[in-house]
Amino acid sequence: MSADDFPALAAQIRHFVGAQGFMKLLGAEIDLLEPGLCVMSVARRPELLQQDGLFHGGVTAFLVDNATTTAAATRREMDQRVLTAEYKLNLIAPARGDRLVCRASLLKPGRMSVVEARVFSLADGAETLTAAALATIAMLPGPVRAG
Amino acid sequence: MSADDFPALAAQIRHFVGAQGFMKLLGAEIDLLEPGLCVMSVARRPELLQQDGLFHGGVTAFLVDNATTTAAATRREMDQRVLTAEYKLNLIAPARGDRLVCRASLLKPGRMSVVEARVFSLADGAETLTAAALATIAMLPGPVRAG
Amino acid sequence: MSADDFPALAAQIRHFVGAQGFMKLLGAEIDLLEPGLCVMSVARRPELLQQDGLFHGGVTAFLVDNATTTAAATRREMDQRVLTAEYKLNLIAPARGDRLVCRASLLKPGRMSVVEARVFSLADGAETLTAAALATIAMLPGPVRAG
Amino acid sequence: MSADDFPALAAQIRHFVGAQGFMKLLGAEIDLLEPGLCVMSVARRPELLQQDGLFHGGVTAFLVDNATTTAAATRREMDQRVLTAEYKLNLIAPARGDRLVCRASLLKPGRMSVVEARVFSLADGAETLTAAALATIAMLPGPVRAG
Numbered sequence: 001m002s003a004d005d006f007p008a009l010a011a012q013i014r015h016f017v018g019a020q021g022f023m024k025l026l027g028a029e030i031d032l033l034e035p036g037l038c039v040m041s042v043a044r045r046p047e048l049l050q051q052d053g054l055f056h057g058g059v060t061a062f063l064v065d066n067a068t069t070t071a072a073a074t075r076r077e078m079d080q081r082v083l084t085a086e087y088k089l090n091l092i093a094p095a096r097g098d099r100l101v102c103r104a105s106l107l108k109p110g111r112m113s114v115v116e117a118r119v120f121s122l123a124d125g126a127e128t129l130t131a132a133a134l135a136t137i138a139m140l141p142g143p144v145r146a147g
Numbered sequence: 148m149s150a151d152d153f154p155a156l157a158a159q160i161r162h163f164v165g166a167q168g169f170m171k172l173l174g175a176e177i178d179l180l181e182p183g184l185c186v187m188s189v190a191r192r193p194e195l196l197q198q199d200g201l202f203h204g205g206v207t208a209f210l211v212d213n214a215t216t217t218a219a220a221t222r223r224e225m226d227q228r229v230l231t232a233e234y235k236l237n238l239i240a241p242a243r244g245d246r247l248v249c250r251a252s253l254l255k256p257g258r259m260s261v262v263e264a265r266v267f268s269l270a271d272g273a274e275t276l277t278a279a280a281l282a283t284i285a286m287l288p289g290p291v292r293a294g
Numbered sequence: 295m296s297a298d299d300f301p302a303l304a305a306q307i308r309h310f311v312g313a314q315g316f317m318k319l320l321g322a323e324i325d326l327l328e329p330g331l332c333v334m335s336v337a338r339r340p341e342l343l344q345q346d347g348l349f350h351g352g353v354t355a356f357l358v359d360n361a362t363t364t365a366a367a368t369r370r371e372m373d374q375r376v377l378t379a380e381y382k383l384n385l386i387a388p389a390r391g392d393r394l395v396c397r398a399s400l401l402k403p404g405r406m407s408v409v410e411a412r413v414f415s416l417a418d419g420a421e422t423l424t425a426a427a428l429a430t431i432a433m434l435p436g437p438v439r440a441g
Numbered sequence: 442m443s444a445d446d447f448p449a450l451a452a453q454i455r456h457f458v459g460a461q462g463f464m465k466l467l468g469a470e471i472d473l474l475e476p477g478l479c480v481m482s483v484a485r486r487p488e489l490l491q492q493d494g495l496f497h498g499g500v501t502a503f504l505v506d507n508a509t510t511t512a513a514a515t516r517r518e519m520d521q522r523v524l525t526a527e528y529k530l531n532l533i534a535p536a537r538g539d540r541l542v543c544r545a546s547l548l549k550p551g552r553m554s555v556v557e558a559r560v561f562s563l564a565d566g567a568e569t570l571t572a573a574a575l576a577t578i579a580m581l582p583g584p585v586r587a588g
Contacts, residue, residue, distance in 0.1 A: 022203035025172065025194040047172040056169035057212040057231055062205030069204075084204055085553050086577050088235035088382040088529055090428060092402045107426055108386045112526050112579055114426060132401055132408060134384060134428045136527055136577060138553055232406050233430055235382055235529040237575060239549045254573055255533045259379050259432055261573060279548055279555060281531060281575045283380050283430060285406055316497035319466065319488040341466040350463035351510075351525055352503030359498040378498050382529035 036106035038071040055095035063102035068115040071104035072137035087135035097121035183253035185218040202242035210249035218251035219260040219284035234282035244268035330400035332365040349389035357396035362409040365398035366431035381429035391415035407431040477547035479512040496536035504543035512545035513554040513578035528576035538562035
């Protein structure tokens with residue numbers, strides 16, 4: 001498999017991400033997967049909120065963690081696996097709304113991939129920017145694993 | 148309420164954090180609350196893991212988010228509320244083990260509190276450092292709410 | 295002075311930033327100042343390099359620190375001063391070239407402004423992305439000071 | 442050369458860091474170099490200040506950048522070079538005083554080393570914590586070069 005066969009890589013990534021227990025617990029979904037891009041989102045449920053009825057900061061962090069790693073994985077080579085080294089996120093506005101969406105895009109591929117993310121909440125068809133993030137994802141030699 | 152009455156503040160913080168749907172969904176607990184310190188942890192369950200059987204990075208992020216905010220809240224004044232502005236975390240080692248524990252300690256109290264966190268996994272009584280973080284928590288005037 | 299009188303605010307910002315000894319030592323310049331935007335750059339000199347002839351990481355950090363704070367200052371109110379709370383930067387590619395340029399743009403104005411920055415090196419008219427950053431700038435009540 | 446011959450490694454690191462034009466421009470010095478530890482500092486001069494007479498944030502960033510990379514370099518293997526991937530720093534208190542000192546210590550050695558730093562200002566023999574940072578340093582195969 002290689003970047004020449006993106007559909008196969010994408011299917012593998014979806015398979016591995018889908019096998020995460022935490023992904024299922026939150027009910028998150030991959031909405032879009034393209035080379036260098038991942039959009040991931042989750043619907044509002046009481047279990048995902050904090051005490052004021054907003055999406056919990058930990059849900060934002062989960063989306064940032066998973067979407068940035070997955071965006072980097074869309075450009076990995078055969079025989080590489082991805083590993084989140086670190087990320088930083090700014091919580092910008094209260095995460096109200098019906099759905100929380102994270103768009104992660106690769107700024108720089110490579111052994112130390114750099115990925116940027118934006119998180120939006122959706123309400124009545126309008127988007128509000130609720131968080132911004134910057135992540136470093138390592139590409140390591142090793143058995144192929146996604147996410 | 149003030150820093151002079153820490154038990155009352157601690158009770159209020161525990162009440163508010165306990166009211167978070169996401170805290171309950173993960174089954175996380177506050178293990179220790181002292182002025183400038185919060186220890187929070189969660190037990191291993193399949194729902195909290197990623198595809199390789201490790202604690203999901205999003206669980207680490209949740210603990211960091213919640214424990215750093217709560218550590219800052221232990222030093223808030225009456226008529227203040229805390230708001231997580233941002234944090235950065237490094238994932239240092241695979242989060243294996245039976246329990247994931249986050250220790251957050253206040254480096255600098257004030258309007259822009261700075262909090263440091265360490266995350267450890269516990270297995271067979273031994274601790275492994277799995278993540279390190281640095282967070283900025285804003286103290287805002289407003290109705291008293293906890294972390 | 296207010297956002298209604300941007301030229302006066304811009305003149306004040308340029309005056310204060312120009313009074314920084316470190317700005318002069320590096321020979322940095324403000325290339326552009328608009329509401330929510332600051333472009334700052336510095337020309338290559340041996341004194342700004344590391345041992346391999348690249349711009350030193352500390353020069354990149356200086357530009358990020360100063361340009362993000364200045365971008366936030368373009369939206370401050372009368373009787374406010376700006377204070378850099380924190381930032382995170384990723385070094386993406388070697389900073390070769392004749393000039394290092396930082397573009398900082400405000401993602402979110404307010405008490406806790408969030409600013410994004412990109413750093414480019416220029417060589418033979420071509421740009422290379424060398425760093426990306428995300429910063430938090432506090433707006434505090436107090437005597438008007440820039441930068 | 443290897444960790445078995447730390448004095449030789451330390452001499453090489455001092456040689457390379459001493460060859461940085463920017464290090465000389467600022468007048469910074471390595472005060473201490475031990476396996477996993479680097480202390481670097483700079484004396485107050487008007488050229489290193491901002492408009493209010495404090496050490497410029499860019500000086501803090503320079504020390505953090507250089508000291509964290511150097512701390513990681515103390516544990517590199519033969520045939521490895523170090524490369525700063527990213528760092529995040531919180532400015533905690535005004536950097537007054539006669540000298541600015543950065544202590545960087547390795548939290549985790551390896552291909553993706555994680556280094557923590559604290560910056561202090563010294564005045565009348567007393568220390569004030571002015572900044573805290575967390576950095577990721579990559580260890581890459583390649584010709585031996587220092588920090």
